[in-house]
Each structure stands twice: as structure tokens, then as C-alpha cells.
Amino acid sequence: MIYLDNNAxxxxxxxxxxxxxxxxxxxxxxxxxxxxALGWLAEQAVHSARQQVADLIGVAAKEVIFTSGATESDNLAIKGVLQQYRRKGNHIVTVKTEHKAVLDACAQAERLGAEVTYLEVDEHGLIDLGELEEAIRPDTILVSVMWGNNETGVLQPMQAIGGICEKHGTLLMSDATQVVGKIPCHPEEAGVHLMAFTAHKMYGPKGVGALYIRRRQPKVSLAAQLHGGGHEQGFRSGTLNVPGIVGFGEAAAIAKKEMQEEAGRLASLRDHLEEQLFQQVAGSRRNGHVEQRLPHVSNIAFQHVESERVMMAFGQKLALSSGSACTSASVEPSHVLTAMGLATAEAHSSLRFSLGRFTKREEVDEAIAIVREGVEQIRASSPVWEMHKAGEP
Ligand SMILES: Cc1ncc(COP(=O)(O)O)c(C=O)c1O
Incomplete structure (x- = not known):
């Protein structure tokens, strides 16, 4: 099985x-x-892991709070800020292409009385900085913009976004789940006050994540969402997942050492994948900005092919992700791709390739051949493709 679903x-x-x-x-x-002594050993292990995670993102160890994953970190940041800063205002700004963990937490914030502005993105997946600035109001308490998109890999200009938030005295939160451990990601330098990320997207275990909370200039506070023993400075009660946290720390230390070289290797593998697919498969094109993006992600639309069908055809051999999300009722086109202006059919014809530390060049070559064959097979039985080839609209 070739595993090109590392963003999952x-x-x-x-x-x-x-x-x-x-x-x-x-x-x-x-x-x-x-x-x-066993308690002290565990405490020491957590202490070291917190330092390793903090070192990876260039912050103080006490600014890292361990959670159960990025979903919890996103929820804690958004609901915690809303509750804590309610007297200042109740307006939140976010983006249409955020992960559901942010969008659904914002929807819950709306049910709790907040007002949320959802920014559009352009065809490359980028927000407009002028629109962001216009959206910020005196009662805006939080701007939430993801650092790198999980479907397309597109990187938002966080430094510039941080500058705008600072100018307006607004807190900035970023879901950096796909970025931490892949490329340098320093919240303090970018003016980010809260940042969510998770171990299982950076070769660590599932079920452990972190929230960075800036503790000086400004000192950010949050209303806890889980109450109990007052763990994690009272921000997140619950017995710490010591093995998971130790694994997260080790994953962070490895990433810090190897990330730069690895990013170069992955970018060249990804470029090879794209070049070959564009050359070998007619009617294929990239979704998302060509430069402002993560090195290991490629989202490609194959005209007149339902990506679900391609995946069904080779799901035993190749693990990928499609431009659709299965909800309980139906298969919905990706909200990220439709926000970028893709028609429903185009979103349904898109595949996400996410490479990783263990991806080899031979596997990429094999994946290219499998996808080409799958697409050709489906098109061979598609009257729409025949009409398209014949130049009919
Ligand atoms: C951008 C982003 N945010 C949040 C999450 C959720 O992370 P977790 O599985 O740790 O809750 C994911 C994972 O799918 C993600 O890609």
C-alpha cells in the first residue's frame, strides 16, 4: 500500500x-x-517534552498547553477567548477555508451570541489583506486564520496578518496543524497569540495536541472549557497523557533537527509528481497557489473524472484523499475548493496527494502510474470525456 495521505x-x-x-x-x-518517585519521573518527562515542543516553535515552555489534539485546541482557543473577552466585544473574523474544527467552533460561538465574519479567498486560496482589515471592528476580539491549508497546502501570509491584528489590537489565533514540524513556524515572530497543532500530523501519536498561549506582551488569557483538577495552569484539566506527550516531544525534537532537509526532499518529490501528472494525464491542473504552499501537498483536479471513483478503483493499492467530504447524508464537495471558486463537479474531480517522511520516489512513480491508469479507465467509459475531446462544450 502506498501511503500518500499524510495530511490525514x-x-x-x-x-x-x-x-x-x-x-x-x-x-x-x-x-x-x-x-x-514514579510521579516525579512522569512530571519530569512531561517537563522535557513541553520544552521540546516549545523549542520547535520558538516559545517559552510555559506557553504550551497540552490537549487531546488540534480539534480541542481550536475549540479551547475560540470558545475560551469568547468567554474571557466578552466584555470587550463579541465579534470574530475567520476564513471560509478553515478546518471544520474552527468553523464548527465558530458556529457554536454564534449560537452563544457571537457574530462571525467569514472571509472569502481568491482562486489561489489566499485571503485579501485589505478585506481582513476592513472586517476588523472595535468589538472584534479574535481573528482566526489557519497557517497552512490541510487540503491544498496553501500558506496564508501570517506575518502580514499578524501586523494587521497588532495595529487593531485584536488577538490572532492560527490553526497550524499542518505546518508545525514541516516548515519553520514561529507564532511569536508572526504576531500570533494562540496556535493550535497536533502530534499525529508530525509523526507523533494520535490523541495529543497543544495550544500555544502567549503569556507576555500581551498576556493572553482564556476561559477553560474543561474543569477538574486544574492541570495545565488551569487551562485544561484532566490527567496528562504522559506517553503521548513524551512521543509529541520526541517528534518535535526530530522535526527540529530534520525538517529543513526533509522539506527540500519533499518539495522536489512533489514537483516531480505534479510535472509527471500534468504531462501524462490530459485535463489535469493544480488547485491552490503554486508558491505560497507547504512542500509536501498537491491538490489536483482531473477534468471529467469523479475522484471518488478513482479512489474506489485503486483504494487497495494507494491511499489518497478526495476533494469531497462524506457527511452522514451525502458526499459534499470540499468547502475549501468551492470557496476557491471551483464548481461542484471540479471539486469532486480533485485528489489530494500528501507526501511524508517515509515516502520514497519509487512510490511516487508507482502512484503516478496508478492514477493515470485509473483516470484513463474512467474516462474510457465516459461519454462526457469523449464529447470534451471532440471539442463539444
Ligand atoms: C488543519 C487541521 N486542523 C485541525 C485538525 C484536527 O486535528 P486532531 O485530529 O488532532 O483533532 C486537522 C486534522 O484533520 C487539521 O488538518
Whole structure:
């Protein structure tokens, strides 16, 4: 099986698994047990992991709060800010192409009385900075813009967005789930006050994430959403997932060391993938900005082919993701691609290729051949494609 679905989740790096193992059995302590050596060991392990994660994003360890994943971090940031800063205002600005963890948290904020402005993106997936500035009002308490898009890899200009938020005295939150550990990502430098990310997109385990909360200039605060033992400085109660956190720390340390070289390798593999697909498959084109994007993601539309059908054809051999999302009732076109102006049919004809640390060039070559064959097979039985070739509209 060729795995090109690394934006859905990455395999856990064997070095990460090795670091986690002692914390399942030999060192079972609860990091909050202050009365015995096993508790101290667990506390020390969490302390080191927090430092490793903080080092990766260039912040102080006390500004990193561990959660169960990016979904929880997004929810904590949005609902926590709304509750904490309600007296200042109740307006939030976000973007139509955000992940559902942000969009659904914003929808819940609306149900709680907030007003949310959803910014449009252009055909490349980028927001307009002028529109952002116009959308910010005196009662805006939060701007939430994702750093890199999970479907297209498109990177928003966070530095410029940070500058605008600073000028208007608004908090800026960013979902950087797909960016952390892949390319340098420094919230403080970009003027980001809150940043959500997760271990399982950077070769760590599933079920552990983090929220960066700026603690100086300005000192950001949040209303907790989980109440209990007052863990994580009171921001997030609940017994810490020590093995998961240790794995997250190790994954962060590995990424810090290897990320730069790895990003270069992945960008050249991705460019090879695109070049070959565009050359070998007629009617294929890229979705998203060609330069402002992550090195390992490529989203490609194959004209007059339903991507769901291609995936069904080779799902046993190749793991990819389509430009559609299955909801309980139906298959919906991707909200990201439609926000970029793609018609429903075009969104349904798109495939996301997300490469990773363990992707080899031979696998990319094999994937190109599989996709080409799949597309050709489907088109061979498609009257629409025949009409298109014959120049009919
Ligand atoms: C951009 C983005 N945000 C949030 C999430 C959710 O992360 P988690 O699975 O850790 O809750 C994902 C993962 O699908 C993502 O890609």
C-alpha cells in the first residue's frame, strides 16, 4: 500500500514509539502525583517534552498547553477567548477555508451570541489583506486564520496578518496543524497569540495536541472549557497523557533537527509528481497557489473524472484523499475548493496527494502510474470525456 495521505495522519516514527514505550508499563506514574518517585519521573518527562515542543516553535515552555489534539485546541482557543473577552466585544473574523474544527467552533460561538465574519479567498486560496482589515471592528476580539491549508497546502501570509491584528489590537489565533514540524513556524515572530497543532500530523501519536498561549506582551488569557483538577495552569484539566506527550516531544525534537532537509526532499518529490501528472494525464491542473504552499501537498483536479471513483478503483493499492467530504447524508464537495471558486463537479474531480517522511520516489512513480491508469479507465467509459475531446462544450 502506498501511503500518500499524510495530511490525514502520519505514521508514528519508530524513534517516537521507542521514546514512549517505558511510559506505558515501567514508568506508569501520573504527572500530578507529587508523593512518589514514579510521579516525579512522569512530571519530569512531561517537563522535557513541553520544552521540546516549545523549542520547535520558538516559545517559552510555559506557553504550551497540552490537549487531546488540534480539534480541542481550536475549540479551547475560540470558545475560551469568547468567554474571557466578552466584555470587550463579541465579534470574530475567520476564513471560509478553515478546518471544520474552527468553523464548527465558530458556529457554536454564534449560537452563544457571537457574530462571525467569514472571509472569502481568491482562486489561489489566499485571503485579501485589505478585506481582513476592513472586517476588523472595535468589538472584534479574535481573528482566526489557519497557517497552512490541510487540503491544498496553501500558506496564508501570517506575518502580514499578524501586523494587521497588532495595529487593531485584536488577538490572532492560527490553526497550524499542518505546518508545525514541516516548515519553520514561529507564532511569536508572526504576531500570533494562540496556535493550535497536533502530534499525529508530525509523526507523533494520535490523541495529543497543544495550544500555544502567549503569556507576555500581551498576556493572553482564556476561559477553560474543561474543569477538574486544574492541570495545565488551569487551562485544561484532566490527567496528562504522559506517553503521548513524551512521543509529541520526541517528534518535535526530530522535526527540529530534520525538517529543513526533509522539506527540500519533499518539495522536489512533489514537483516531480505534479510535472509527471500534468504531462501524462490530459485535463489535469493544480488547485491552490503554486508558491505560497507547504512542500509536501498537491491538490489536483482531473477534468471529467469523479475522484471518488478513482479512489474506489485503486483504494487497495494507494491511499489518497478526495476533494469531497462524506457527511452522514451525502458526499459534499470540499468547502475549501468551492470557496476557491471551483464548481461542484471540479471539486469532486480533485485528489489530494500528501507526501511524508517515509515516502520514497519509487512510490511516487508507482502512484503516478496508478492514477493515470485509473483516470484513463474512467474516462474510457465516459461519454462526457469523449464529447470534451471532440471539442463539444
Ligand atoms: C488543519 C487541521 N486542523 C485541525 C485538525 C484536527 O486535528 P486532531 O485530529 O488532532 O483533532 C486537522 C486534522 O484533520 C487539521 O488538518
Amino acid at each position: 495522519t502520519t505514521p508514528c516514527d519508530p524513534r517516537v514509539i521507542e521514546a514512549m514505550l517505558p511510559h506505558f508499563y515501567e514508568q506508569p506514574g501520573n504527572a500530578a502525583s507529587r508523593n512518589h
